[in-house]
Amino acid sequence: MTITVGALREAAAGERRVAITPEVARKLHGKGVRVLLEHGAGEAAGFPDQSYAEATFADAQQVLAQADLLACVLPPVDAVFEQMREGATVVGQLRPHGAATRIAALGRRKLTAFALELLPRTTRAQAMDVLSSQAAVAGYRAMLIAAEACPKFFPMLTTAAGTIRPSRVLVIGAGVAGLQAIATARRLGAQTEGYDVRPETREQIESLGAKFLDLGVSAAGTGGYARELSVEERAAQQQALADHLKVVDVIVTTAAVPGRPAPKILTAAMVGGMKPGALIVDLAAEGGGNCELTRPGERVEHAGVTILGPLNLPAGAPLHASEMYARNVYNFTELLLRDGAIAPDFSDELVARTCLSHGGEPRFQG
Amino acid sequence: MTITVGALREAAAGERRVAITPEVARKLHGKGVRVLLEHGAGEAAGFPDQSYAEATFADAQQVLAQADLLACVLPPVDAVFEQMREGATVVGQLRPHGAATRIAALGRRKLTAFALELLPRTTRAQAMDVLSSQAAVAGYRAMLIAAEACPKFFPMLTTAAGTIRPSRVLVIGAGVAGLQAIATARRLGAQTEGYDVRPETREQIESLGAKFLDLGVSAAGTGGYARELSVEERAAQQQALADHLKVVDVIVTTAAVPGRPAPKILTAAMVGGMKPGALIVDLAAEGGGNCELTRPGERVEHAGVTILGPLNLPAGAPLHASEMYARNVYNFTELLLRDGAIAPDFSDELVARTCLSHGGEPRFQG
Structure with a gap:
């Protein structure tokens, strides 16, 4: 079964970046992944919908209902998690420190979430290091x-x-x-x-x-x-x-x-x-x-x-910031994919150390 | 008799430059000229009153009543000219084009005014060329x-x-x-x-x-x-x-x-x-x-x-813009001074071509 990677239009005030750029949508598509974005997701970053040749556009509710993996730039409000399918995955900057309420919200939908801020600063992690790129x-x-x-x-x-x-x-x-x-x-x-x-x-x-x-x-x-x-x-x-x-x-x-x-x-x-x-x-x-x-x-x-x-x-500088961010997200997402499914390997420290919640079980005390 | 060169705090909205900087005040002082500035004239440009070692500060009315030559960045409102002493001189950007009302106001006080925008673009004028420096x-x-x-x-x-x-x-x-x-x-x-x-x-x-x-x-x-x-x-x-x-x-x-x-x-x-x-x-x-x-x-x-x-x-960029502007004004003012008095030589094309009004007589049709 084809997995679906989704992204919303970022909702925070002044936020113009997007977690999936046309370049990364194309790369995901090349890996057999379906890319589903909210209408206008990349617009503020300089990527209108028509610039994504390999993505499908829908409203936010549909994106959340269908995404196996949701990529975000900043953590969405907790209510967003409630609309996701049970057991789905979230990847992005999730502001893990002092985020007990957020982690609880992830738990209610049995979500698995990776906070990219927690990546160790190792050579292998550099290509995913959102803190550095941003x-x-x-x-x-x-x-x-x-x-x-x-x-x-x-x-x-x-x-x-x-x-x-x-x-x-x-x-x-x-x-x-x-x-x-x-x-x-x-x-x-x-x-x-x-x-x-x-x-x-x-x-x-x-x-x-x-x-x-x-x-x-x-x-x-x-x-x-x-x-x-x-x-x-x-x-x-x-x-x-x-x-x-x-x-x-x-x-x-x-x-x-x-x-x-x-x-x-x-x-x-x-x-x-x-x-x-x-x-x-x-x-x-x-x-x-x-x-x-x-x-x-x-x-x-x-x-x-x-x-x-x-x-x-x-x-x-949302265009270039998004380009780097989306490449970071893509490189991390590659770690999670195995045989066309999302299968995180928790023996990999990059996976283990960024995990906030696994199937709803809290993995991080910030 | 010592002549007095004055400058006001610029009144146009958003204008932070000043026509006389501490450097130029010192140079004028060195020529035996008294420098009289309105309180706070250079403040927005980064030159508080105490940074002018060789200037006297007073309120606007006193500056206008005493200045033999008033230097400005932008033309003041016409009412300012009415407060100047009869026969005094004005040097600065005076927006000469379509300025019939301004020229008439200069006339009422028999003022002599030089609009630096009108300098010919010759080698000798370069050091006074406010259009270039700005x-x-x-x-x-x-x-x-x-x-x-x-x-x-x-x-x-x-x-x-x-x-x-x-x-x-x-x-x-x-x-x-x-x-x-x-x-x-x-x-x-x-x-x-x-x-x-x-x-x-x-x-x-x-x-x-x-x-x-x-x-x-x-x-x-x-x-x-x-x-x-x-x-x-x-x-x-x-x-x-x-x-x-x-x-x-x-x-x-x-x-x-x-x-x-x-x-x-x-x-x-x-x-x-x-x-x-x-x-x-x-x-x-x-x-x-x-x-x-x-x-x-x-x-x-x-x-x-x-x-x-x-x-x-x-x-x-008011500090550096003012530094250059004030040097331009200084270099032009030097042309006007002879034996400690203001004595414009109208056979000099830099003087003749910038003159808007001489002793109140209009010299420019913009």
Whole structure:
């Protein structure tokens, strides 16, 4: 029997991505899978229904009634699960932490659900790693937002009326988002620095042509891990950062830890010491922000400094974000398929560790 | 007697630039000129009052009562002129075309006014050329707005989940704004093309690493000027452009002519043929737009294509835009000063051609 993979039009406010793109629909079709999408599912991402040559379109109720596997970008409201066929599978970002109610809703329909945020960060998982692919989009977009909101030019400009000096940009946190933000600032010609508590990021930051900001306090420990700083060392580090911020035009902070509140790195006092006209874009706003003054989704002015806390940055570049996301979903879904049926192999750690609920039995305590 | 150069806080909605920056205040001070600014004049540009070491601050009325020369970014409302001292001078962008009422207001106070938009585009005028300096800011910002609003990445991205192809960007019009837009798109890694009816722009476009879009219709005439196209040639050119637009992700149009309505280059039918998710940023929105569908200051959706018509783009990067503008004003003001007095030399074409009103006598019919 042919299995059906479905996707709805995402319902969250401002969400423009789609979990199945025309490219992935074609690949699923090639595997003998039927693709069933809600009317207009890809429209906001730049994929109108007619761009899906290998998919069938129906209303949401029909998609839910027929899908053996439902792919989603963000978790749907719990009522959606109630409309699914018993024993079906859900794959996507399911925000597993603190999601007891959601897991209970999955249980009522005996659903099996995989939260892709829980993938281990191994080599094999990279092709499915939605956190990485979407963080790349977030880092790129955060820096574009910064460039657009900045009262200065990023690049140096030589004009008949003299030279305009490039902006000084600091990116805090050099994970996927941070590195993409650094790359974007460099492309735009800004004088760019990156900072991370993990000393091994120095090489990655420098390989992008940026400078590693050295605060003179080394947290290098044994085995490549950062060691805990003493209270005095931490105070010295904070002071060194505060002093450095006085010359910076733009900060993009990217120190987000999924499912946990974002670490507070920039204090109100540090912001108060910055130049008038300086700008902070806090990519960690969703988790409360890396800056004490950040208000998620809002623009804050403090002592002449602007702090932006944009939400759901990947949804702002929905076409490419969806392309990467759908490929991640496809690569994970391949793991679940065997002989034309959905048959997850729980001896595979990628399957086992992402499972929220199996046949309705909770598998994750977030 | 010491002369006083003044500037107000700009009053137009959304205007954040200032005509006198701390750098220019210092230079004027060095020439023995007193600088008198309205409280907060530079604040929105990132120059709080305390950043001006060599200026005096007062309220608007005092500035107007004491200024021998008033510098402005945009023309103030006519009532402002009435508060100036008789015979004083005004320098700035004065929107001279169709400004009979403004010229009459200048006359009532016997003011002498210079509209910097009227500078001839000669080598000597370059250092004062506000249209060029502000167009550079506009072109840069238009492309940032495009990158931010684009559903795709501009650069190519190689990820664990496959490659993301770069966006295809077309810039129409290769003047100062267009070339800056091209440079910005190139910096961001987009596949960039430039188009202009003037064949001599090919070299400039190519020197930025972009491709010159050749529509196969040559308008090359004698003496380096473009010749008028025949009706058939123009139709062929339009058709070739429409065909080409089908593969483009982003268009930035920059064909603006100061004081005249912008030429309509993109028809509704051309837009209708573009890809869903495509984006047009119309830098000529202020003059009505280069696209038939543009609504100044608004966002229009048409057949899946988004058309943005942003207004006053230079005000969005007020710090650097003001730095360049103030240098332009300073360089022009130097022309007017002789032995510590304002003594315009009307035998200088830069002075003669920009003069709107001399001692109240109208000098320009716009």
